[in-house]
Amino acid sequence: SQTIHQWPATLVQPVGSPLSLECTVEGTSNPNLYWYRQAAGRGLQLLFYSVGIGQISSEVPQNLSASRPQDRQFILSSKKLLLSDSGFYLCAWDSGTRRAFFGQGTRLTVV
Amino acid sequence: QKEVEQNSGPLSVPEGAIASLNCTYSDRGSQSFFWYRQYSGKSPELIMSIYSNGDKEDGRFTAQLNKASQYVSLLIRDSQPSDSATYLCAVANNDYKLSFGAGTTVTVRA
Numbered sequence: 001s002q003t004i005h006q007w008p009a010t011l012v013q014p015v016g017s018p019l020s021l022e023c024t025v026e027g028t029s030n031p032n033l034y035w036y037r038q039a040a041g042r043g044l045q046l047l048f049y050s051v052g053i054g055q056i057s058s059e060v061p062q063n064l065s066a067s068r069p070q071d072r073q074f075i076l077s078s079k080k081l082l083l084s085d086s087g088f089y090l091c092a093w094d095s096g097t098r099r100a101f102f103g104q105g106t107r108l109t110v111v
Numbered sequence: 112q113k114e115v116e117q118n119s120g121p122l123s124v125p126e127g128a129i130a131s132l133n134c135t136y137s138d139r140g141s142q143s144f145f146w147y148r149q150y151s152g153k154s155p156e157l158i159m160s161i162y163s164n165g166d167k168e169d170g171r172f173t174a175q176l177n178k179a180s181q182y183v184s185l186l187i188r189d190s191q192p193s194d195s196a197t198y199l200c201a202v203a204n205n206d207y208k209l210s211f212g213a214g215t216t217v218t219v220r221a
Contacts, residue, residue: 043211046208090155098143098145099157100201102155104154105154
């Protein structure tokens with residue numbers, strides 16, 4: 001069966017510090033991978049998606065970047081965090097069916 | 112106009128009753144429709160998917176789709192306290208994006 005791992009679960013970072021969130025999927029190959037952000041009481045905002053290694057599409061221009069160095073690994077990064085980067089970050093995957101499955105999420109607080 | 116719209120709620124129903132959640136979408140080319148359940152502080156969990164007009168039942172959940180009206184709904188029968196959560200409607204088009212509604216919060220009163 002397929003599983004998705006996302007870490008860390010919680011993170012408190014100072015403004016201006018770098019960020020690296022990692023997500024890996026097991027039990028499948030060539031998944032579509034996604035990074036979403038959910039602000040408190042809001043819906044999910046798609047940040048990045050990837051259909052293959054090195055292929056990244058950005059949905060919203062902002063202070064973040066994503067990379068896919070391996071088939072089942074997706075990384076979300078920032079060089080300098082802003083207060084507005086706080087939120088619940090969710091990695092997800094699907095096999096092309098759009099039936100997306102989410103990781104446990106990372107709650108990021110920028111202070 | 113938002114791509115996917117849901118009533119934010121909260122929707123409060125007594126235990127054992129039917130909870131009815133509604134969702135409308137703006138893109139007529141949408142092809143796949145999903146309902147996710149999200150408990151407070153947790154990630155969304157896929158509970159239903161529907162692709163063609165009509166009803167689809169899975170246990171106590173029934174999803175209904177009407178593409179002509181651009182409307183999808185979720186019924187929860189025999190509601191239980193464990194159903195208390197936020198329910199997210201998601202819509203997929205021909206591209207790779209899933210568009211999510213803001214969610215409807217459901218509270219089941221014991």
